[in-house]
Amino acid sequence: MLNLLETDRIELGVSLYRNEVRFWVSDTGEGIALEDQERIFARFARASSRFRRSEGSGLGLAIVRAIVEAHGGRVELNSSVGIGSTFTLVLPLEPPKEQLST
Numbered sequence: 001m002l003n004l005l006e007t008d009r010i011e012l013g014v015s016l017y018r019n020e021v022r023f024w025v026s027d028t029g030e031g032i033a034l035e036d037q038e039r040i041f042a043r044f045a046r047a048s049s050r051f052r053r054s055e056g057s058g059l060g061l062a063i064v065r066a067i068v069e070a071h072g073g074r075v076e077l078n079s080s081v082g083i084g085s086t087f088t089l090v091l092p093l094e095p096p097k098e099q100l101s102t
Contacts (some may be wrong), residue, residue, distance in 0.1 A: 009084075016093075021074075024088040031081040041065050041075070064089070072096035 009028045032040065044058040065075045070101065072092045079085035 012050050019093050021093060023091075026084065026086040028084040031083050032077070032079040032085055033081055037077055037079060039055055065066050 007028070009026075011024075011026045013024050013026070016022075016025075040058075042058075042062045043062040061075075068075050068089050068091065070092060073091050076088040076090060077085065080086075
Protein backbone atom coordinates (compact mmCIF):
# COMPACT_ATOMS: atom_id res chain seq x y z
CA MET A 1 0.00 0.00 0.00
CA LEU A 2 1.26 3.44 -0.88
CA ASN A 3 1.18 6.28 1.57
CA LEU A 4 0.32 9.18 -0.71
CA LEU A 5 0.63 12.75 0.44
CA GLU A 6 -2.10 15.26 -0.36
CA THR A 7 0.26 16.92 -2.84
CA ASP A 8 1.24 13.67 -4.63
CA ARG A 9 -0.05 13.20 -8.16
CA ILE A 10 -0.38 10.11 -10.38
CA GLU A 11 -1.48 10.59 -13.98
CA LEU A 12 -2.28 8.13 -16.76
CA GLY A 13 -2.38 8.94 -20.44
CA VAL A 14 -2.39 7.60 -23.95
CA SER A 15 -1.47 9.15 -27.28
CA LEU A 16 -0.97 8.17 -30.90
CA TYR A 17 2.20 9.33 -32.62
CA ARG A 18 3.06 8.24 -36.13
CA ASN A 19 2.77 4.42 -36.14
CA GLU A 20 2.87 3.99 -32.37
CA VAL A 21 0.57 4.12 -29.41
CA ARG A 22 2.09 5.45 -26.18
CA PHE A 23 0.65 4.63 -22.75
CA TRP A 24 2.20 6.52 -19.85
CA VAL A 25 2.07 6.67 -16.07
CA SER A 26 3.54 9.72 -14.39
CA ASP A 27 3.96 10.51 -10.70
CA THR A 28 5.36 13.20 -8.45
CA GLY A 29 7.09 10.66 -6.19
CA GLU A 30 10.68 10.52 -5.05
CA GLY A 31 12.04 9.68 -8.52
CA ILE A 32 14.60 7.05 -9.45
CA ALA A 33 18.34 7.65 -9.32
CA LEU A 34 20.10 7.48 -12.70
CA GLU A 35 22.23 4.51 -11.58
CA ASP A 36 19.05 2.53 -10.78
CA GLN A 37 17.06 3.37 -13.92
CA GLU A 38 18.19 0.41 -16.03
CA ARG A 39 18.67 -2.02 -13.14
CA ILE A 40 15.05 -1.80 -11.94
CA PHE A 41 13.91 -3.61 -15.10
CA ALA A 42 15.86 -6.73 -14.09
CA ARG A 43 13.99 -9.53 -12.31
CA PHE A 44 13.94 -9.17 -8.51
CA ALA A 45 15.66 -5.77 -8.66
CA ARG A 46 14.42 -2.75 -6.77
CA ALA A 47 15.60 0.81 -6.59
CA SER A 48 17.94 1.49 -3.70
CA SER A 49 16.04 3.98 -1.61
CA ARG A 50 15.83 4.42 2.10
CA PHE A 51 12.52 6.25 1.59
CA ARG A 52 10.72 3.33 -0.10
CA ARG A 53 7.01 3.50 0.68
CA SER A 54 5.88 0.20 -0.81
CA GLU A 55 6.84 -3.45 -0.69
CA GLY A 56 7.21 -5.75 -3.65
CA SER A 57 9.21 -8.61 -5.11
CA GLY A 58 10.85 -6.64 -7.92
CA LEU A 59 9.17 -8.56 -10.74
CA GLY A 60 6.63 -6.02 -12.02
CA LEU A 61 8.82 -3.94 -14.32
CA ALA A 62 10.62 -7.02 -15.68
CA ILE A 63 7.24 -8.53 -16.61
CA VAL A 64 6.02 -5.27 -18.15
CA ARG A 65 9.17 -4.94 -20.28
CA ALA A 66 8.98 -8.58 -21.43
CA ILE A 67 5.34 -8.24 -22.53
CA VAL A 68 5.90 -4.92 -24.31
CA GLU A 69 9.01 -6.21 -26.11
CA ALA A 70 7.16 -9.41 -27.13
CA HIS A 71 4.73 -7.12 -28.94
CA GLY A 72 7.50 -5.25 -30.73
CA GLY A 73 7.53 -2.29 -28.37
CA ARG A 74 9.73 -0.70 -25.76
CA VAL A 75 9.52 0.85 -22.29
CA GLU A 76 10.87 4.35 -21.73
CA LEU A 77 11.65 5.89 -18.35
CA ASN A 78 12.12 9.56 -17.59
CA SER A 79 12.85 10.17 -13.92
CA SER A 80 14.48 12.79 -11.72
CA VAL A 81 15.19 12.32 -8.03
CA GLY A 82 12.93 14.57 -5.97
CA ILE A 83 10.64 15.32 -8.91
CA GLY A 84 9.05 12.05 -10.03
CA SER A 85 8.94 9.50 -12.84
CA THR A 86 7.19 8.83 -16.10
CA PHE A 87 7.05 5.30 -17.50
CA THR A 88 5.94 5.10 -21.14
CA LEU A 89 4.96 1.90 -22.94
CA VAL A 90 5.48 2.38 -26.68
CA LEU A 91 3.77 -0.17 -28.94
CA PRO A 92 3.61 -0.32 -32.73
CA LEU A 93 0.15 -0.02 -34.24
CA GLU A 94 1.06 -2.83 -36.65
CA PRO A 95 2.58 -6.09 -35.38
CA PRO A 96 6.22 -6.69 -36.33
CA LYS A 97 6.60 -8.33 -39.77
CA GLU A 98 8.12 -11.52 -38.33
CA GLN A 99 4.93 -12.05 -36.29
CA LEU A 100 2.77 -11.61 -39.41
CA SER A 101 4.47 -14.51 -41.21
CA THR A 102 3.80 -17.12 -38.48
